[in-house]
Amino acid sequence: MVSVTSIFAAVAALAFSSAAAGRSFIAPIRGKQPSSLASNPIHYNIGAPVLTGPVNVYLIYYGSWSSSQKSIVETFIKGIGTSKWWNIERKYYFQRSSGSTKTFIGNQVSLAGTATDNYSLGTSLSGNDLPNIIQSKVDSGALPEDTNAVYFVLTAGDVSESIRPDLGSASFCSDYCGYHVSTTLSSGNRVFYAMAGNPTACLSGCAPPSNQNVSPNGDVGVDAALSVIAHELAEAVSDPQSDGTRAWEDNSGAENADKCAYTYGTTSRASNGASFNLGWGGRNYLIQQNWDPVKQACALTA
Numbered sequence: 001m002v003s004v005t006s007i008f009a010a011v012a013a014l015a016f017s018s019a020a021a022g023r024s025f026i027a028p029i030r031g032k033q034p035s036s037l038a039s040n041p042i043h044y045n046i047g048a049p050v051l052t053g054p055v056n057v058y059l060i061y062y063g064s065w066s067s068s069q070k071s072i073v074e075t076f077i078k079g080i081g082t083s084k085w086w087n088i089e090r091k092y093y094f095q096r097s098s099g100s101t102k103t104f105i106g107n108q109v110s111l112a113g114t115a116t117d118n119y120s121l122g123t124s125l126s127g128n129d130l131p132n133i134i135q136s137k138v139d140s141g142a143l144p145e146d147t148n149a150v151y152f153v154l155t156a157g158d159v160s161e162s163i164r165p166d167l168g169s170a171s172f173c174s175d176y177c178g179y180h181v182s183t184t185l186s187s188g189n190r191v192f193y194a195m196a197g198n199p200t201a202c203l204s205g206c207a208p209p210s211n212q213n214v215s216p217n218g219d220v221g222v223d224a225a226l227s228v229i230a231h232e233l234a235e236a237v238s239d240p241q242s243d244g245t246r247a248w249e250d251n252s253g254a255e256n257a258d259k260c261a262y263t264y265g266t267t268s269r270a271s272n273g274a275s276f277n278l279g280w281g282g283r284n285y286l287i288q289q290n291w292d293p294v295k296q297a298c299a300l301t302a
């Protein structure tokens with residue numbers, strides 16, 4: 001049981017309408033991202049929450065995910081916090097009031113748990129289902145309840161999903177490749193979660209142009225999803241209350257990763273022909289850049 005209070009829903013609806021054009025918590029379809037983001041600096045709204053300190057990541061595989069697909073995702077998550085890419089994220093901070101100490105985002109990002117869901121709600125999900133899926137994993141003890149964490153619901157390639165009706169009217173693969181928001185669990189605790197899916201049904205919209213037939217780890221859908229997962233994780237940490245009190249955003253409501261969606265910096269070519277720009281854990285990846293708040297520009301590493 002998840003109770004999204006009417007107050008929370010009203011706040012979320014306000015946040016949505018004030019940033020309606022950009023729908024700042026979603027990773028848009030390639031080619032549909034707002035223009036003129038590059039000239040728009042990002043700023044911090046002092047006092048707004050940021051996930052500083054160790055961040056736990058929980059993965060919920062919804063539907064069919066093979067062990068090799070899970071291995072790609074989990075190797076990626078395990079190494080992201082100590083990567084050169086995450087060094088950009090570590091330039092973001094929390095500050096209680098102007099003049100008080102800045103607490104910067106750290107490099108401890110842990111894969112703290114995984115769970116599977118064998119299509120318990122079918123292959124056509126409403127965004128309202130995602131908080132319930134998380135709640136059910138908490139209730140069963142499969143995953144802990146954790147407020148300094150990001151829960152990812154990762155949908156298999158044969159699953160469709162539409163965003164929570166209180167947040168708008170949009171669908172995975174048609175309007176977005178992922179998103180991150182928050183929900184209130186039955187305990188009353190607010191937790192942060194993200195949706196990303198295997199975009200086999202919309203590679204032209206959610207996969208890098210160069211990697212729609214080949215990809216660094218031999219799975220074009222999962223490899224494409226990694227960039228979306230990185231996008232949502234960076235945003236969920238620097239702006240966890242995307243649907244409430246905003247932390248880091250630009251004056252159009254775009255979050256850090258939004259500003260660099262589908263830009264990759266300098267890439268290399270693997271022997272199978274796939275493009276990549278980063279690597280760790282014995283694997284290569286093609287991951288979008290992130291916005292460096294000091295340089296006020298997209299960057300691949302810092």
Ligand SMILES: [Zn+2]
Pocket residue numbers: 024025026027028231232235255257258
């Ligand atoms: Zn985004």
